[in-house]
Amino acid sequence: MVLFEAILSGVLVGGMYGLIALGLNLQYGIARMMNLAYGETLMGGAFTAFWFLTLWRIDPLASLLFSVPVAFCGNWLIYRYLLTPLVRRAANRDVLEADTILVTFGLLFVFQGVALVQWGGEYRGYTYLAVPVHVLGATVALNRVLAFVAAVALALALYWLLRATRLGGALRAIAIDPVAAQLVAIDVPRLSALAFAAGGAIMAVAGTLVSMFLSFNASIGIVYTLKALIVVIMGGVGRMLGCLAAGLILGVAEALGAYLVDPGLTLAINFALFLLVLLVRPQGLFSRG
Amino acid sequence: MARLALVAVGVAVLAALPLVVSAYTVSLLISILAYVSLATAWAFFSGRTRYISLATAAFVGIGTYTVALLGDHLPLPLVLAIAPVVGFAVAFGVGLSTLRLSGVYFVIFTFGLAELIKQLVIWFEINQTKTLARYIFVNAGGTLIYELLLAIAAVVIGGVWWLSQARLGYALRVIGEDEMVARHAGIDTTRVKVLVFAATSAVMSLVGAVLSLRYTYVDPNIAFNSLVAFQVLIMALLGGVGRPWGPALGAVPLVLLFELLSGTFPHHFGIALGLCFVIIVYYLPGGLMGLVDRVRGRAP
Amino acid sequence: MQRRTVLKGGVSLLAAAGAPMVARAQAPKSIRIGYAVSLSGPYAPGAQSTTWSQYKLWAKDVNDAGGIFLKKHDRKVPIELIDYDDRSQIEEAIRLVERLILNDKVDLVLPPWGTATNLATAPVFNKHEYPAIHYTASAMRVRQLGPRWPYSFWALVQPDNGTEPLAAMCAQLKKEGKIKGRIAIMHVADQLGVEMATAMVDACKKAAVEVVYNKSYPLGVSDLQPQIREVMALEPDAFFCFSYPTDTFMVTEQAQVVGFSPPIFYTGVGTPFPAYVAKFGAKKNGVLLYGAVDTTAPGQKEYIERHKAMFNRGVEIGSIGTYGTLQILQKAIEQVGEIDRKKIRDAIASGTFETIADVYTFKDQVHQTAWAVGQWQGDEVVGIYPADKRGAKPLMFPKPKW
Numbered sequence: 001m002v003l004f005e006a007i008l009s010g011v012l013v014g015g016m017y018g019l020i021a022l023g024l025n026l027q028y029g030i031a032r033m034m035n036l037a038y039g040e041t042l043m044g045g046a047f048t049a050f051w052f053l054t055l056w057r058i059d060p061l062a063s064l065l066f067s068v069p070v071a072f073c074g075n076w077l078i079y080r081y082l083l084t085p086l087v088r089r090a091a092n093r094d095v096l097e098a099d100t101i102l103v104t105f106g107l108l109f110v111f112q113g114v115a116l117v118q119w120g121g122e123y124r125g126y127t128y129l130a131v132p133v134h135v136l137g138a139t140v141a142l143n144r145v146l147a148f149v150a151a152v153a154l155a156l157a158l159y160w161l162l163r164a165t166r167l168g169g170a171l172r173a174i175a176i177d178p179v180a181a182q183l184v185a186i187d188v189p190r191l192s193a194l195a196f197a198a199g200g201a202i203m204a205v206a207g208t209l210v211s212m213f214l215s216f217n218a219s220i221g222i223v224y225t226l227k228a229l230i231v232v233i234m235g236g237v238g239r240m241l242g243c244l245a246a247g248l249i250l251g252v253a254e255a256l257g258a259y260l261v262d263p264g265l266t267l268a269i270n271f272a273l274f275l276l277v278l279l280v281r282p283q284g285l286f287s288r289g
Numbered sequence: 290m291a292r293l294a295l296v297a298v299g300v301a302v303l304a305a306l307p308l309v310v311s312a313y314t315v316s317l318l319i320s321i322l323a324y325v326s327l328a329t330a331w332a333f334f335s336g337r338t339r340y341i342s343l344a345t346a347a348f349v350g351i352g353t354y355t356v357a358l359l360g361d362h363l364p365l366p367l368v369l370a371i372a373p374v375v376g377f378a379v380a381f382g383v384g385l386s387t388l389r390l391s392g393v394y395f396v397i398f399t400f401g402l403a404e405l406i407k408q409l410v411i412w413f414e415i416n417q418t419k420t421l422a423r424y425i426f427v428n429a430g431g432t433l434i435y436e437l438l439l440a441i442a443a444v445v446i447g448g449v450w451w452l453s454q455a456r457l458g459y460a461l462r463v464i465g466e467d468e469m470v471a472r473h474a475g476i477d478t479t480r481v482k483v484l485v486f487a488a489t490s491a492v493m494s495l496v497g498a499v500l501s502l503r504y505t506y507v508d509p510n511i512a513f514n515s516l517v518a519f520q521v522l523i524m525a526l527l528g529g530v531g532r533p534w535g536p537a538l539g540a541v542p543l544v545l546l547f548e549l550l551s552g553t554f555p556h557h558f559g560i561a562l563g564l565c566f567v568i569i570v571y572y573l574p575g576g577l578m579g580l581v582d583r584v585r586g587r588a589p
Numbered sequence: 590m591q592r593r594t595v596l597k598g599g600v601s602l603l604a605a606a607g608a609p610m611v612a613r614a615q616a617p618k619s620i621r622i623g624y625a626v627s628l629s630g631p632y633a634p635g636a637q638s639t640t641w642s643q644y645k646l647w648a649k650d651v652n653d654a655g656g657i658f659l660k661k662h663d664r665k666v667p668i669e670l671i672d673y674d675d676r677s678q679i680e681e682a683i684r685l686v687e688r689l690i691l692n693d694k695v696d697l698v699l700p701p702w703g704t705a706t707n708l709a710t711a712p713v714f715n716k717h718e719y720p721a722i723h724y725t726a727s728a729m730r731v732r733q734l735g736p737r738w739p740y741s742f743w744a745l746v747q748p749d750n751g752t753e754p755l756a757a758m759c760a761q762l763k764k765e766g767k768i769k770g771r772i773a774i775m776h777v778a779d780q781l782g783v784e785m786a787t788a789m790v791d792a793c794k795k796a797a798v799e800v801v802y803n804k805s806y807p808l809g810v811s812d813l814q815p816q817i818r819e820v821m822a823l824e825p826d827a828f829f830c831f832s833y834p835t836d837t838f839m840v841t842e843q844a845q846v847v848g849f850s851p852p853i854f855y856t857g858v859g860t861p862f863p864a865y866v867a868k869f870g871a872k873k874n875g876v877l878l879y880g881a882v883d884t885t886a887p888g889q890k891e892y893i894e895r896h897k898a899m900f901n902r903g904v905e906i907g908s909i910g911t912y913g914t915l916q917i918l919q920k921a922i923e924q925v926g927e928i929d930r931k932k933i934r935d936a937i938a939s940g941t942f943e944t945i946a947d948v949y950t951f952k953d954q955v956h957q958t959a960w961a962v963g964q965w966q967g968d969e970v971v972g973i974y975p976a977d978k979r980g981a982k983p984l985m986f987p988k989p990k991w
Contacts, residue, residue: 106566113559506708
C-alpha cells in the first residue's frame with residue numbers, strides 16, 4: 001500500500017515535470033529557440049496567482065485569465081522584437097544558438113532583477129486545494145492532482161494539434177527544416193512566433209498550478225528552466241507525449257528511489273537516470289532518427 | 290621573436306604587480322586570471338569542436354574538493370599536482386562515454402553530469418562525515434594565489450596559442466566544422482576529442498584547487514556552483530572562441546563589469562547585467578574579437 | 590595612518606587644553622559602515638528578509654535619532670551605509686569585504702548572510718581586525734575557531750545547543766509517560782540540516798530516547814510525501830524536520846494532507862516567516878521551530894511597528910535577532926566612544942547587551958545561551974528553550990491536531 005502510494009505520488013510529480021517542460025518543447029522543439037529565460041514566465045504566473053489571491057481574493061485558477069494572455073503576448077513580443085533580428089542576421093544555426101543563449105540569459109537576469117525590485121526576494125506561498133483525495137486507498141493532494149490532469153490534457157491536446165491539423169503539419173515542417181518550410185509557402189516567422197508565444201502561455205499555466213503546492217520566490221525561474229530542459233531532451237525534442245512520458249519516468253524513479261533506496265539520493269537518481277537514457281538513446285527516448 | 294619577448298616582459302610586469310597594488314586589486318586580479326584560464330581552456334575544446342560543455346563547474350569542484358580532502362594531510366604542491374590528475378581522469382571517462390552525443394544533447398548531458406556529481410558528493414559527505422562543511426586552513430596569501438593563477442593563465446594561453454598553430458588545433462577546427470570530413474582526412478577524432486577534453490578539464494580542476502585556497506569553508510553547493518559554468522561560457526562567447534586571445538578578452542571586461550555593477554547598482558545588478566548582455570549581442574556580433582578585427586580593418 | 594596619528598594627537602592635546610568645541614569640529618562627518626550581502630541569486634530570499642532589510646532599518650533608526658554618540662567627540666555622528674551585492678557567490682563575498690576594507694576604507698563592516706558566506710569571509714574580517722557579530726551562521730566548528738578568529742562573534746544558536754533541549758524535552762515527556770519516546774528525524778541535505786540532525790542524534794543518545802528514523806532529502810526536492818509516509822508507518826510521537834523554507838512549507842502541507850499529526854512537530858528555517866503564517870493560518874498553533882526571541886524584550890513592539898512602516902510586511906524572529914546584533918554593535922561603539930576596532934571588539938567580548946531580541950553575552954565569542962527552540966502559540970512565536978531565559982514560556986503539549 002505504501003509502495004503504491006509512493007508510485008502514485010511519483011506519477012503526480014512526474015506530471016508536473018511534464019507540464020513545466022511542454023512549453024519549452026514548443027519554444028525549442030518547434031520555434032527552435034533555446035530560451036534560458038523560460039522559467040521566468042513560470043515565476044510570473046506564480047506571482048500573478050499569489051497577488052490575485054492575497055490582494056483581491058481572486059481564485060488562482062481565475063488568475064489564469066489574466067496571466068495566460070499576458071504571457072502569450074509577452075513571449076510573442078520577445079520573439080518578434082528580440083529574437084527575429086537574430087534569426088535574420090544569423091549565418092548558420094550555431095551562431096543563432098549562441099546569440100539566443102546570450103540574449104535570453106540576459107533577459108533572465110532582467111526579469112529576475114525586476115521581480116526582485118518589485119516584489120522583494122522572500123519566499124511566497126499560499127494554500128489552495130491542499131485537500132486530501134483518496135485514489136484506490138492512497139491519499140494525494142488535490143492541487144497536485146490538478147497539475148497532473150492539466151499536464152496530461154495539454155500534452156494530448158498538443159499531440160493532437162501537431163498530428164491531426166493543418167496548422168500542426170506546418171509547425172512540424174518548421175521544426176524539421178525552416179528553410180524548406182518557407183519554400184512550400186509556410187509563413188515561418190509568423191508560425192514560429194505563435195509556437196514560441198504558446199510555449200510561454202503554457203508556462204504561465206504551469207506557474208499557476210505549481211505555485212499551489214510549491215513555494216517560490218523571484219529567483220526560482222532558472223531552476224525550472226533547467227529541469228524542463230532535462231525533460232525535453234530526455235523525451236525527445238518536439239515530442240509532446242515523449243515529454244510527458246519522460247516527466248513521468250523521472251517522477252516515479254524519484255519516488256521509488258526515495259522509498260526503496262534513500263530519500264537523500266532522489267535527485268542523484270534523477271540525474272543518473274537521465275544520463276543513462278542519453279547514453280543509450282542519444283536522441284531522446286521517443287525520437288526516431 | 291620580438292613578440293615573444295614582449296609577452297615575456299608583459300608576464301614579468303604582471304608578476305610584479307602585487308608589490309605595488311593593494312590587496313583588493315590583487316583579489317580582483319585573482320578573479321580575472323581564474324576566469325581567463327577557465328574561459329581559455331573551455332573555448333579550446335568547446336569553442337573549436339562545438340561540443341558546448343556545462344561541466345566546468347564539475348571540474349572546478351573536483352579541484353576544490355581535492356584540496357578540501359587532502360589539504361590537511363599532504364604538502365600543498367602535491368595536492369595541487371593531484372587535483373588536475375583527478376580532473377583529467379574523470380574527464381577522460383566522461384569523454385569516452387559521451388562520444389555519441391552531440392549538439393544540445395552534449396550540453397545538457399554535461400550539465401546533468403555536474404549536478405549528479407554534486408548530489409553524490411553531498412550524499413557521501415552526509416553518510417561519511419555527518420556534516421557538509423569542510424574547512425581549508427592552508428596558509429596561502431593572496432599574492433601566492435595570484436602568482437599561481439598567473440602562471441596557469443600564461444601556460445594555458447601560451448599552450449593554446451602554440452597548439453592552435455599545430456596540427457592539433459587544425460584537427461579540432463575540422464571536427465567542429467564537420468566531423469565526417471575530419472575522419473576522412475585521417476584524423477583520429479575520438480582520440481583528439483577525448484584527450485583535449487580531458488586536458489582542458491584538468492586545467493579547470495587546477496584552477497578550482499588554487500581558488501579554493503581562499504575559501505576557508507567549502508560545501509558541495511559552493512564547490513559545484515553551476516553558475517560558474519554559465520559565466521565561463523558567456524565570457525568565451527563574448528570574447529570570441531576562434532582565437533587564443535578571444536576568451537581572455539571576454540573574461541577581463543566581464544569580471545570588471547560584474548565588479549562595477551555590484552558596487553554601483555547593488556540593487557539593480559541583475560537588470561543592468563542583463564541589459565549589457567542584450568546590448569552586446571545586438572551591437573557586438575562575433576564577440577569582442579570581432580570588434581577588434583573590424584577596428585583593424587580585417588574581414589571578420 | 591600618519592594623518593590619523595596627527596589627528597589623534599591633536600584631539601588629545603586640545604582636549605587636555607579644555608577646548609571641547611574644537612574637538613567637536615574634528616569629529617568625523619559620518620561613520621562609514623559597509624556590507625556585502627546576497628541581493629540577487631539563490632541566497633537573495635533569505636538575505637533580503639533577514640539581513641539586508643535590518644541593516645537598512647537600523648541605519649534609518651540610528652540616523653533618525655541623530656546618529657551614534659561618540660564620547661570622544663562629544664557628539665552624535667550619523668551612519669553612512671555602503672552596500673554591495675555578492676550575488677550569492679562566495680568568491681565575490683570575500684572580495685567585496687576586502688574591497689570595503691582596503692578600497693573604501695570603511696570604519697566597520699557588517700557580516701553577510703548565510704553560514705557558508707559568514708565562515709568564508711571571517712578570515713578577511715580577522716586579518717584586517719574588523720569586528721563582526723555573525724548572526725546567520727550556525728556550525729559546530731565555530732566553537733573551535735575562537736582563538737583563530739578573535740574578531741568574530743557568533744550570536745545564533747549552534748547545532749549542539751539547538752538540539753540538546755529538544756532531546757531533553759523528549760526524555761522528560763517520556764518520563765512523565767506522555768510520549769513513548771520514538772523520535773523521527775528528517776533533514777535537508779545542506780550544511781545546517783545535516784549538522785542539526787547529527788547533533789540531534791547525539792543528544793538523543795545521551796538523553797536515552799530512541800531515534801527510529803533519520804534520513805536526509807536533497808535541497809530542491811519537489812515531493813516529500815513518500816518519505817513522510819515512511820516516517821508515519823513507524824508511528825513516531827515526536828517529529829523533527831531540520832529544514833529550509835521551501836521544504837518547511839512542503840513538509841507541513843504534505844503532513845496535513847496525509848494526516849500526519851504527532852504531538853511534537855518541529856520544523857526548521859522558514860517556520861516563523863510571514864509566508865508561513867499566510868499559508869497555514871491557525872494550523873500553525875503548537876508547531877515547534879528553530880530559534881526564538883524574547884517577546885517581552887523592551888522596544889520590540891515599537892521595532893515591529895517601524896519595520897512594518899518601512900517594508901510593509903511582517904517580521905520574523907531572524908530579522909529581530911539580526912537587529913539585536915546591530916544594537917550590540919551600536920552599544921559597543923558608544924561604550925568605547927570612538928571608532929577604535931580593537932576596543933570595540935573587546936567591548937563586545939566582555940559586555941552584556943540588552944536588545945530587542947535577547948540579552949546577549951559572548952563567552953569564547955559564542956552566545957552560549959542563545960534561544961534554541963520556539964513555538965507557535967496562537968499568533969505569536971514564543972521562546973520555549975532554554976527554559977530559564979527571561980521571557981521563556983512553558984511548552985504547549987500536545988500540539989493540537991491539524
